Amino acid sequence: MKYILNETPIKTTNNFRINNITVDLDIKETNFNNYSYVNNEDISIEEQIKTGFESKIGLNLDKYLYLNITPNKNIDKTLFINYEFNKNNYLVSHININLNYDLNTIICFRGDIESFLNFKLTVNSKENINSNITIVNLTNSLSTNLIAIENSVNTNSSITTNFIDLGGKLRISNYYSDLYKEKAKSYFNTIYIGLGDDRLDMNYYTKNNNKNTYSNMIFEGALNNNSYKSLKGTIDFIKGSSKSKGNENENCILLSDSCKSKSLPMLLCNEEDVMGSHGMSSGKIDKNRLFYLMSKGMDEEEAIRLIIKANFKKVLDNILDNQIKEEIENIINKKI
Numbered sequence: 001m002k003y004i005l006n007e008t009p010i011k012t013t014n015n016f017r018i019n020n021i022t023v024d025l026d027i028k029e030t031n032f033n034n035y036s037y038v039n040n041e042d043i044s045i046e047e048q049i050k051t052g053f054e055s056k057i058g059l060n061l062d063k064y065l066y067l068n069i070t071p072n073k074n075i076d077k078t079l080f081i082n083y084e085f086n087k088n089n090y091l092v093s094h095i096n097i098n099l100n101y102d103l104n105t106i107i108c109f110r111g112d113i114e115s116f117l118n119f120k121l122t123v124n125s126k127e128n129i130n131s132n133i134t135i136v137n138l139t140n141s142l143s144t145n146l147i148a149i150e151n152s153v154n155t156n157s158s159i160t161t162n163f164i165d166l167g168g169k170l171r172i173s174n175y176y177s178d179l180y181k182e183k184a185k186s187y188f189n190t191i192y193i194g195l196g197d198d199r200l201d202m203n204y205y206t207k208n209n210n211k212n213t214y215s216n217m218i219f220e221g222a223l224n225n226n227s228y229k230s231l232k233g234t235i236d237f238i239k240g241s242s243k244s245k246g247n248e249n250e251n252c253i254l255l256s257d258s259c260k261s262k263s264l265p266m267l268l269c270n271e272e273d274v275m276g277s278h279g280m281s282s283g284k285i286d287k288n289r290l291f292y293l294m295s296k297g298m299d300e301e302e303a304i305r306l307i308i309k310a311n312f313k314k315v316l317d318n319i320l321d322n323q324i325k326e327e328i329e330n331i332i333n334k335k336i
Helices: 287-295 300-316 322-335
Strands: 002-005 021-024 035-037 043-053 061-071 079-085 090-099 104-111 116-125 130-138 144-153 158-165 170-179 185-194 199-208 214-223 228-237 245-254 260-269 275-283
Touching (some): 021 170, 079 090, 104 116, 130 144, 185 199, 185 322, 199 214, 214 228, 214 300, 245 260, 300 322
Parallel strands (some): 061 090, 079 104, 144 170, 185 214, 199 228
Antiparallel strands (some): 043 061
């Protein structure tokens, strides 16, 4: 069945073919996949099976696994939630995090079999919260992944979201951040790699919705073979958001002549006293940088890998757990 998904908040000309993505999916609902987390008595986790799954990506299904997470105090340790695709290859899930206190979270999807994932994360903060959330996609290279992330940021609070997107043939992702109180801040950092015939569609939006808010989005990627990526990044200054700032920046390295990259950066503004900027670059590795590294004794493959890893470092440095960071770095090494 064909679906039109991940529509941009403001449509541009159809000639760009970036306003949405049309996909043909044969969805076979089965039992939910198992998950695990490190139990902590200072965190309340409620589990339910609900009906009526919806996300801003637009693929709305029936039954889904719902987890409601609430920290009862400030926690030093990171909350790990792991989904493993092994015998079961189907998961529709919604995690809701209530940030009454500071909480750092890592959500990881792994699997050796072809799988289907439709996932939504919602995060709601109280005042004066500082939180770091990392979502890691390490699913099978033939999998289909739809990942939607939403947050609402309160007064003087900051939410950093790191999205590491390394697995799956069809990958659709959506980020929606509402900075609805004064001095709210959001940071969104992404790493993506496309190989083979991978198709990636990304739609990321931050809404500066009050005074003195700040939003920053960083996208670092690499494409090879026949992979295809489209990225829509939007910063929206709502009326009443004076003295707010927003920035988005993408750097996409093309490693073959047949891969394709499309980007649509947008700044929307209904307020005068704001600062917004965006930068998007896409192309092959600079020959001068490559020559310099090879003149130091590296072969071409080593030099390319080092340049890409240097670009990715600014995102990886935001991940607070060294073990998962090392695992991600090892997978990046194999893929590039």
